[in-house]
Each structure stands twice: as C-alpha cells, then as structure tokens.
Amino acid sequence: MDVNQKIHNSISKENLITTRRDFHQYPEPGWVEFRTASIIATKLRDLGFTIQTGKSIMEEKDRMGIPNSEELSTHWQRALLQGGNPEFMEAMKGGFTAVGASLYCGDGPIIAMRFDMDALEIEEASEDNHLPSQKKFRSKNKRFMHCCGHDGHSAIGLEIAKVISEIKEHLKGTIKLIFQPAEEGVRGAKCISTGKFLDDVDYIYACHFWSQMPLKSIVCGMNGTMATSKFDAIFHGAPAHAGIEPEKGNNALLAAATATLNLHALPSFKGNCSLNVGKLISGTGRNIVPPKAILSFETRGTNTKYDILIQERAFQILHTSATMQNCQLEVTPMGSAKSVECNPEIIQIIKKCSEEIDFFETITPSDKENRGSEDFTFMMEKVKANKGKACFIGIGANINNQGHHTRQFDFAEEVMAPTVELFVKIAVEIMK
Amino acid sequence: MDVNQKIHNSISKENLITTRRDFHQYPEPGWVEFRTASIIATKLRDLGFTIQTGKSIMEEKDRMGIPNSEELSTHWQRALLQGGNPEFMEAMKGGFTAVGASLYCGDGPIIAMRFDMDALEIEEASEDNHLPSQKKFRSKNKRFMHCCGHDGHSAIGLEIAKVISEIKEHLKGTIKLIFQPAEEGVRGAKCISTGKFLDDVDYIYACHFWSQMPLKSIVCGMNGTMATSKFDAIFHGAPAHAGIEPEKGNNALLAAATATLNLHALPSFKGNCSLNVGKLISGTGRNIVPPKAILSFETRGTNTKYDILIQERAFQILHTSATMQNCQLEVTPMGSAKSVECNPEIIQIIKKCSEEIDFFETITPSDKENRGSEDFTFMMEKVKANKGKACFIGIGANINNQGHHTRQFDFAEEVMAPTVELFVKIAVEIMK
Amino acid sequence: MDVNQKIHNSISKENLITTRRDFHQYPEPGWVEFRTASIIATKLRDLGFTIQTGKSIMEEKDRMGIPNSEELSTHWQRALLQGGNPEFMEAMKGGFTAVGASLYCGDGPIIAMRFDMDALEIEEASEDNHLPSQKKFRSKNKRFMHCCGHDGHSAIGLEIAKVISEIKEHLKGTIKLIFQPAEEGVRGAKCISTGKFLDDVDYIYACHFWSQMPLKSIVCGMNGTMATSKFDAIFHGAPAHAGIEPEKGNNALLAAATATLNLHALPSFKGNCSLNVGKLISGTGRNIVPPKAILSFETRGTNTKYDILIQERAFQILHTSATMQNCQLEVTPMGSAKSVECNPEIIQIIKKCSEEIDFFETITPSDKENRGSEDFTFMMEKVKANKGKACFIGIGANINNQGHHTRQFDFAEEVMAPTVELFVKIAVEIMK
C-alpha cells in the first residue's frame, strides 16, 4: 500500500467530527484557550510529539490584547472544571496558551503547520435551523462561540498529528505543529514568530475555512490577505466643571473627535489603505470636561508597506490632536498582521496534491479577491526571512451562507477530512 | 412666651444631628430614595400632616433620568432591609419617591417649603480627617454618598415639621412641605411642579447649604442660579465591516464627532450661554463602522431664555450631523432647571428674620455670583405663574473647604438649627 | 495608387507643424477660443465642409463654467486683433465656440471625429531648453499656454479635413468633424452631445496625446478614463460683528470647514471613488462672522456609477453642513465627464490600422492604467445611446518627460502625421 493510500485510510471522519464538536461546545476566546490547548497538548504528547507550551514558545512582550487578570483567572478556573488538563494548564496561566509539538522522522526538511484555537465573544444562535443547536453541540459557554471555524482547524490539527504518527516511516524530516492562541484580533501569532520555535523551519503552511467560498473549492495561495494593525489610543486630559471653569480642563473628547474626523479624512492611497475608528469611549459626567477618551482603531493595507504608511499618518494625527488640547497620548498596539506573499513553489505542490484528492473541484492557484487579514503572516515572514517557504491556503466550506463572526455561522464538516489529507500529502511531497 | 421664643425652644439640635447622620449612613440616589422618603412620610403622618406620595403628587411623564427597572428594584429591596416603611414604599415603587405633607392651621395663606433627599454615586472618603468617618456615620451604601448636603436638608425639613406642629395655634394658614427626589441632575422637581400639589400655594421657599460660602453667612435671594438643561442624544446609524464595505455603514461616530466639535464652536452669547458634551460612547468593535453613538450634553444660560437659545442651536447641530451620516437622531431630556428671580418682598422678610436669629453674621439680600443650578426653580415658576411669591436661599455651611460632589465633602451641622428657626419664622411672619 | 498610399502622400508634416505652432502662439482658454475656432471654421469651409457653429451646435443650458461677460469680451477683442475671422466670430460671441463641419461623400455610415481647442491659464516657460521658447513659437498671450497638446489636436483635425477632401472619392458616407471648446475642466462636450449635431452619427472617435506615454506607443481603447464631476458649492450665511454679537451671524466658514472635513472623510468605496476640495474662499474681514464661503470640489469614480454615488454623499454633507449654520447652499455644476467603455469592434479596427502605419511600435488594444478624465465621453455615450460605436484613443507623445499642465509641457510633433493617417484610415476601413 502506497503512502497516499495509507494517509487516506488513516483519517477518521468520526474522530474529526467528535473532536470538532467537543471544541465547539467549550469555546474559549483569545489567550484563555486553557481547556483547548491543554487537551491538545495532552493528545499530542500521547502521540509521541515533543511538547512546548507557555513562555517557552512565546515571547511575552510580543503578546497583544491580553485580557485583564480577573478574566484570565475566571477562564482558567472554568477550563479546569470543563476538563482541561492541569498538568499543562499550569504553564499556561496568565495567557500563555500556545502549543508547539515536534516529531523527528529522520533527517530532512523541517515542516511546520499552524492551527488556531480561539473563539469569539458572541452568543450562539439557538434556533433549530442552526446545526450545532439541532445536533446538540451548541456552545456551553454563555457569550462565547466558535463562529470562525477554529474549532474545525484545531480538530484537523489533531487528526493530522495522528496520521503523521502513523505514517512516520514514510517521512524524512521533522514535523512541527503550532496551535496558536488569539488569532482573532490578530493578536497571537507575533509572539510565536519572535520566539525560537520557528527558527529552524524550512516550510510552513496553514489554512482557513471560508464560509463565503463554495464547498469543494480551494485557493492554494491566498495572496489577497491584507496587512492590518489594531491600536487603542488613549487621550489623557484633565477634568473641570463645565459650567464654572471649563477653561481649566484639557478636553480629551474634543481631541478625540478631531482625531476621528481627520483619521477618516486620510487619503486611501488609491484604495490600498483604509482605516476605521471602531470605538470611542469618553467622559465621566455630563457636566464635566471629559478628562479621558479611548479611541480604538485599525488600519489596513493591501500590503504591509501601505499598512505602515497609513499608520504613520494616523499616529501624527493622534499626537497632534492630543497636543492641541493639552492631552497626553498613549497608543497601545492591540493586534497586527502582515500581507501575504505565498511561495509559488509550494502553491504548485498544493495544487498538485489537491488535484489528487477526490474532493476539491475548483482549484485556484492564487487569488487576490479575499481582503481579510491573518496573523499567520507573521510566521510566514519569519520563515521566509530564514530562506524558508510559506503558504496560506483557503478552503471553501460554505454550508448555510452565513458570514463569519455571526451567531449563525457554521462550516461544512465534510471539508475536514480532505484538508487533513492535503496537509499530510504536502509534507510527504516536500520530503520526497 | 412669644412665638419666636417658642420656636427657638422647640428646636432640638440633637434630633437634627441624629436624623441627619441616619440619612447620611443610608444614601440613596435620585428616584430611589425609598428608605428616606418612607421614613419621612411616616414621621410627618405621625405629626398630624396629611401625606401625599407616589403618583398622586408627581406627573409621571415629567420625571427625567429614571434608572432602569433592575436598578429601581435593587434599591427598593435594599431600602426595605435598611428600615424603609413598606406601608409607604409600595406607592413609591418604580421611582415615585416624592413626599408632600400638608397641615391646615386655620384660614390664611398657603406656604410651601421644599427639601431635597437624594445622594450621589460617589464612594465616601474613609480617612479619619473626614468627620463622618471619624464619628462613625459614614455611608453604609457602597458607591453612594450624601456629598451635597441633602441629608441635612431632609433633617431640617423633619425638624421644621415638628416645630410647626408644636406652634400650630400661632399660625393662620396652611403649611405644605415637599420632600423632592432627584435634585441631582435637576431631574425631580419638574414632575412635582406639573402635578397639582402646588396649585394653591401662595408662597414657596427652599434653601441649599453651600460649603463654599463661609459659615454664618446667608444669601436671602440666590439670583445668580443659572438655567440648565440636560440631554442624551443618540445617533442610530448602521454597522458595516470596516475593511470590506465601510461604504454600506452609516457612521454614527463620525456624526457624533462632527456634532461635538460644532456644539463646542457655538458662540457664548457674550458669556451668557455655555454647553458641554460630557460623555460620548460609540461603537461595537474595532473593525465595525460604529452603528450607534450616545452623546450626553448639557446647556446653561444666565437665564432661561439664553438656555433655550443655545439649546435650539444645539438641536440643529445634532440633527444636521445625524442626517449628514444618514443616522436617525433621538434626543431625550435628562434634566432641567430654570434661572431664578427671587421675589423682593420675601427677600425682605428673610433678611428681617435672619437678622433676628442669633447666628447669621453676613446677610446678603441678593447675589448673582453663584452660577450653580437648581430645579426648585420649576416650583418657583409654578407658584409665580399663579401670582404667588417664591425665593431660594443660600446658607453658608463651610467646614473643611471641600467642594460639593467630592468624596470629602461635609457641611457644618451647626447651621441646621438656625435654618429650621429661619424657615418657621418666615412662615409666621408671612401669616401675621 | 491605392487609397492608403494616397492618404500617406497627402499628409504635409510642414503644414501640421506650422498650424500647430500658430495655435501654440495664440492660446485661448475654454469658451473663448474665438481666434482658433474662427480660423478652423474658415479653413474647413474653404475645403468644402458645411459649417455649423455658435448656438446651432451647442445646447446653451448645458454649457458649464462659462467665464464672466467681461472676460468673454476681453478675449473676443484680442482674438479679433490676433487674426480671428469676424465672419464666424460674431456667432461665437458669449462663448459659443464649437465648430462642426460635415462632408457628404456618398451614402454610407456617418463618422464623427472630435478635436479639442482650448488652452490653460499657465505662464509658459521661457527657458531655452523649452522647445517652443527656443524655436520662437512661445505663447504670445500672457498667462495662457497650450500645455495639454490641444494645439496639436486642432492641427491634426485641420490636416485630416484636408486629406479627407482629397480622397473624398474613396469614401462612402459622411464625415463630421467636431472642434470642441473647454475640454479643460470637462466643461464643453456635454452641450454638444445634447445638441443635434451627433444625432445621426454611427461612429465617433477622438484621441489625446499623452506626454507620459512613450513615443510610438498607442492605446487603442483608453478604458481607464474615470468619470468625474466638478462643482462649486456656495454657502450663503449672514455677517455679524465678531466682537459684539457673533451669535447674530450665520457662519458660512464654519459650515464649509465642517463640510470639508466630512467630504474628505467619505469612504473610498475600495478605491473606486475619490473627492477633492480644491479651493475654499471665505470671509470679508477679520472681525466679521464670515457671511459666505465658496468651496470648489470635484468627485471621481472608476465608472460613472461610482462618481454619482460619491456625489450623492457629498451633496448630503454639503446640505447638512449649510443647515447646521443656518446657511443657504447653492451648488453649481462646473464640469462633468463620464467613464469610458470603448467599442471592441472599433478597437480592432484601430489596432489593425495602427499596425499598418510605419510609426507605432507598441500597440495596446485596451488599457485601464490611465486614470485621467475626458468629457469626450459625453459624445461617446450619445452615439452609443443611438446604437453607434465609440472609441477614445491614447497617443504616446513623450518628448521631455514633463507632465501635462506644467509650464514646461511639450509633445513630440512627429506624432501628428501618423495620427492624421490613423484617423483617416479608420474612416476608410469603416466605410469599406
């Protein structure tokens, strides 16, 4: 029996569904994937992988958008009650939930695959036409939901590990699996990319399911992925009684309103840049000059260069707006992702492998349509900087025409098995 | 013994202090003065007054800035536990906490006095140099504090009732006492003024303690009191994904930012008008076009005419800003007070009475310096509209140079007895 | 001798250069091309064409951005002194400078060609490295300059007329030549397109020289041409003494400043729309509330639909900004052009003809790179609405790497002859 047949036979659709539905019931948002990550670490260790987790795999200072300590603690406690493995959870305390797993299968190239684990803060639909509700695997964690498919990503990651461990003798090289926290808000990948885990990697790839792409379609290289950056800008002014002596205050809201208008008035660089002020929270009382304003914004660029260009303009507007009202400005990065350039050589390998799988019907080598963002791009850049090759794959998974990040989001579970097959075949092909 | 001597002897300083300190320990914010009001109603009834409370004394539609039903319920439950009288509390449910008390003492003029009862949402100082803390009558209600002296106002109201009931035979006319909720934010007086309780009143007066005015000083007619109005303006827009199709959104934050700048750019009418946008809350997510913005603002005028002028300009700015971004605008009045013109005849009576009291050293007939606001002015206007006479008195009460609405606010308790004496003497003088 | 040979031999490079340099010395801006147009009309009449000019060929109400009567008169007088033909100039008074010329050459298709005549208000370079200066044909009209190549366009139009008249017997159909005023600012084409001259036209084409395109290159169908619209928005407010009673004024400048910021803050529809406020003139005196503001802006869209979308948003901002400050708004269209979709069939003919001419080396059938604007598009739409076919051609004419609308602009005169040849060959090809 050849390796391709072995791979195909080794994949268990039941496993995939069971695992995915388990993860779906216990969604954990970014940085608090304690249950998910500790279960993954346990299973991978049991399959013979060497496990790295906690601070050993993440550069602490490069984590972005960490929840406060109360939230970290609450989620940690709940994860424990919901079956998290305390053995691994200890090292994850405080939001160190990445898991790296390595398997040496002989001398040869080092190949990394990335899977994301985090859920979102959305209340899941409870109507019967929502499959997870109908099939009884709806979220048990009030207010949180896997509505971006990361439950599926994690499940295929585990199944890939199993298949790899079973076809180990056919591989010549090292397999590294990365289970990443906090992809939502593009907060979690950077700290892994600045750590050491990827230092020796020659190839890296990852995929994302897309509910907007037709089932059975695949884009081998998602080259339209945009660079993006997320920031919170805090204006620190000074309060004053608005009726009696407003001139003694430093009006943070006026500063933020001026910034908001001018940020949106920035040029679009012919459609290559965009910016959004998504939230503004300012003021303490109706009769007080607002002493503080928190402005949450994001920038986007068709490539990283454009994203940086628009950021620079944005920072200048923020700083001058603050000074205009004698306010101090504090800008905190809350997330970041690069634009993508997939390696043409891997694109060809992916194309070939997907053509061999009896599932994919529409195979697009490279596409620039999708204007989403992904912080896996940080890992791609890291590997490319070391002369490695990187690719980001899009998997069509439409089932009910519901968008990502909506309470009715779902994906077609049948995409999981062929995706597992694809990932393993790519590795085999590279190691040939 | 003449009536003045009787009044003087009848006043109990101990009572005043005990009552004030009791109220101080159980501060209740506007519209939820369930404990305070029900205790007051009970005591007044026991003194022989006819009591009106709940909807019978308040025009429901003219109440402003009512807390939500959850808060109303929470405070009601706590009041019950803290000694509120359920007999009266039933009618007060839902925020109907005004108390009116009438005592017929023979044919003659109908004289009304107003006392306010509400506290603020401020955590009281716990340092030993803060008298309520040192003397162990600090607030027992976390987050709430009597830091404007209304505990004292309510205590003198009760003592006045007692004295009046004891010198009843010297009076020719009817005494009406009003214990008002929600003076803070100028929310509570209007609904009483549009009810029937004041319909037959010939004279009305009230006072406020001022920590900024020196002890033993009195301003008989506080004519500097400014008109003010409080509003919440809600911009209803539409969300859109900021990266993919921002043009489909209706950006409520851009509308609110434009409004904020233009509201502050309104002319000051030579210092007669002012406006403050005190709070702005907008947006749902960093990458979503903000679908909603809540802008809280207030206007002020040296008189009601100016307050209305600036409001009209403000509304125009708000409406056009909303339309500019295809947003719907909803403006809700959250409070209101008029400017004051005290009746010169009562001013003279107050001046005469305060001169006769062995306490007041600095007696100012009329003053325009204080630019605060008071919704007692609604009651004054109501009485004046019926050809009655009205006055608002300022009582110097400085003890520690701390401003109103601060966590260290306090007033000199020794002002309570002379204020009781003054209020009763004014009534006696009018009824002569 | 076949017709192609005849055409080639008939063209006089000397004529072209002489005519072009004559026009170059007497530049006339939009709507006052009295000398240019009357000389053209005279020559065309002498070649046997039937001439239409003045109101007979232009819909008066659809002219945009007409100079004031003083300017119209000044330019008319100068044109007379500089050799304009009063015979034709009379009908052109007041800015009716279009010239239409028709030549019946037998039954067959009616083919129209458009040439523009107007110059710009720019002072021409006088340095010796500027060819017109060195060769002594620099502008004699102070402040005005042919810095967009329309002098060349007009010269080739006249040469085409001559060639046509000479090969008339080879043609089966009618040739219509249009010499258009006021292409700069996209002001002049619309009024011709709404007139009757194009009612019966089956084919129409025109070209523009581009100094940014390499010499010997040609784009047969300039499909990147953007739609654009030009407007003046006047805010009519009311003055007031800024020190004494600013509140009595209606501040047109505040309205215009608010509009400016919000216009620039409009979304770019993913790069498909843009907007520029190019000028703002407001106010009368430093101490007066500005009673008036004139805001000049333009919109652009990658197609006409986008141009209209952004306009609608712009109008809403302008109207609401005006109302915000109690101003009246007056918006005047000052120019307009559509996006272009060239007819694929003519593109093929142009491609074939240009391949046959011994000059063009780089022949691009269709191109979307150039994001300029052209009001010839109005004529294209008119012809297409009548089931006719239309195309807009780009001719590479780089000589000194200077941009259009600069004082050093120039084009390579050697492009004129092959362009004449191309235009005539296209007609011959169509009439085959």
Place this chain on the structure above:
Amino acid sequence: MDVNQKIHNSISKENLITTRRDFHQYPEPGWVEFRTASIIATKLRDLGFTIQTGKSIMEEKDRMGIPNSEELSTHWQRALLQGGNPEFMEAMKGGFTAVGASLYCGDGPIIAMRFDMDALEIEEASEDNHLPSQKKFRSKNKRFMHCCGHDGHSAIGLEIAKVISEIKEHLKGTIKLIFQPAEEGVRGAKCISTGKFLDDVDYIYACHFWSQMPLKSIVCGMNGTMATSKFDAIFHGAPAHAGIEPEKGNNALLAAATATLNLHALPSFKGNCSLNVGKLISGTGRNIVPPKAILSFETRGTNTKYDILIQERAFQILHTSATMQNCQLEVTPMGSAKSVECNPEIIQIIKKCSEEIDFFETITPSDKENRGSEDFTFMMEKVKANKGKACFIGIGANINNQGHHTRQFDFAEEVMAPTVELFVKIAVEIMK
C-alpha cells in the same frame, strides 16, 4: 479776559468744518496718510510747533499690517497730486506717516494728545440723504471713505494746535500732539509707543467720536475698551494631483479647516474671551490638493491678560493643526490693542472741565459698556509705565443712527468745537 474765555473765543467752528470736510474728501487708509499727514505737519510747523515725522518717531519693526510696495507707491503718487506737501512726504515714503509736534510753553508737565488720521476701504454712500454727498464733500478717492470720524479727529487736532499757540502764555509745560496712522486694524500706535516720542510724557489723552452715543453725552474714561490682537496664519503645505496621487500632498486646507473648528470651540472664559476666524483663502485648483491656506483671525479679551490667554490656546491649535497635515505654519501679527484703565485723577479733571463747557449734558465718569478696541492703549501703557497718567474719552456724536464702518456713517460736526475746548481746558487744568 480769563483763559477759559480766551480758549472759547479762539475756536473757529468754520475752520473746523472746512478742515474736516477737506480731509473727508481725500480719505487715505492706514499707513498711506501722505496727504493728510504732510498737510498737518505743514500747518503745525507754521504754528511754531517742532515737527517729527517718518522713522524718527516710529519704531519700524513694530509697524503692523503694512500695505505692499505697489500700494504704498500708488497712494503716495496720488497724495502728491491731491495737494500733499512733498517737503514732508519724502520722509513718509514706505508708510512712515506719523506726525509728532511739540510746543514748549515753559517748565512744567509734558502733556500729550493723540489724534488718528486713517480712513477705511469702503465706497461712500452717494444718496442725497447722506450729508457729505448732499453738501458736496463726499470722498473723491474711489473705494475709500472716512467712515469712522478720524477726519474730525484730525481737524480738532489742528484746531487745538492753533488755540494752544494763541494761549501759550497761560501754559506752563510742554504740549505734544501725536497724529497717528493706521488706527483701523489697531496697527499704528504700537510703533509710536515703542519709539522715543512719548518717553518724557506725564499725561496723555485722546478721544473717539461715537455715532452710537447720543449727541451731547461724554464718557470721561472709556474703561470697557477690550484688548484685541489680529493675526494672519499661513499654512504651507504641498500640492499634489488630487485624482492621481493625493497622498503625496500636504493638505493645507484640511489643516486650516481643523484649526477653524477647534479655534471656535475654545472656551469663552466665562465671556471674557472671544475669537473669530474672519477669512480663509485656500487652494489653487479644483483638482489639486490645496498647498496653502491663509487664515485671518482676531482674539479679544476683556483685559489684556485674557487676550493673551486665548491667543496661547489659539497658537497651540494652529501649530498642531499644521503639523497634523505636515504643513509649516507662519503666524504674522497684523494688529494689536490693549485693554484700558483710565487714570481716575484725569477722569475727575475731564469731568470738571466738561461740566464747565456749555454743551455736554450727559457726563459719565467711567463706563464699561463699549466693547470696542483702540490701539491708543499702547500709548497709555507706555506713559503709565513711566508713572504718567492716561485717559481715553468717548464723545457722543450721533447724527443719523448709522454705525461706524458703514457707507452711510456720519458724525455731528457740532461736537468738534466743544471737544477742542475740552482738550485745551484739560491741559490748562493740569498745568495750573
């Protein structure tokens, strides 16, 4: 005959009217009062005064808002034709039109009086109900008009000189007369105050006619006069083609629009400050990112301290707005005046003297109502800084209820004689 009688008899009403009407016919705006000033210098010299003019009496660097050299030259030429004295005009070239005249009348105090000479750029009314038109002394200088009464001020200044020279023997001290240019726009006084002419002055006073004050009324000390400052702020950005690469421009108009909104949004310091952006001129072409914006504004304060406070806030807004758009900012002072505190001792003298004159019926010692501005205040401060005494007088001169700076402005000529009398009597009184 006592001195008062002599003064009274010495005054010629005919002279006053003749001189005033002559000046009225030849109005000259600020810094180009060549005819007026040279005639005045000639007459004063002929009366025996020592004359200083040109740079000897003005600190060149402290002149503000000077016209350009073309305008300076045009006005100089016209002045020559209209009877200006070239003997004095030479030194005045370039806008040095102040005239100082001194007369030593024995040892004693040095008393200075100020008169302003400049007209405004307004076209005078030509209707018959406008007295200067009816009586044939309407402005002969198109576009310019004496519509603030400075023609009258200059006429009384000359008559005072004559009377002084006739009663010289009654005076013990030195009389200094200052004829000031460019009072309009508060541009001319500062440079005289920083020169040496006032160094030794013990007393200084001046007056202004007010068409809004009833005839026969006088305010001895105009203490309501506000401080004011005038500035031009130029934003230097960079142009760019708005359609092709707007991101390359530095948008001066966006900077100026942001500044305009934020300048108007500054607090009013309880009505003590105000600010007006009176003019904004920006942009070159509709399709060009505006490379420049000129913003003309003024600040006002109820006293100089407030004027400086609001200026500092304004500068900060201007600088940060400029930096926000990568623009350079250039702020030029265009005028300035201080607030006034008149010396109480001179007020008493003026009161006494005006009571003795058979004309003034309503005599107000000090008044704060008038909120105009005057740069004579610079001279007052100079004299006060040297322990001298200063006062600014208001003379009621209403004749037709028309405001200053309107085309129908006029003043009652009958106020001139009593004003002359007053000024001389004050000097006599001081020198007693």
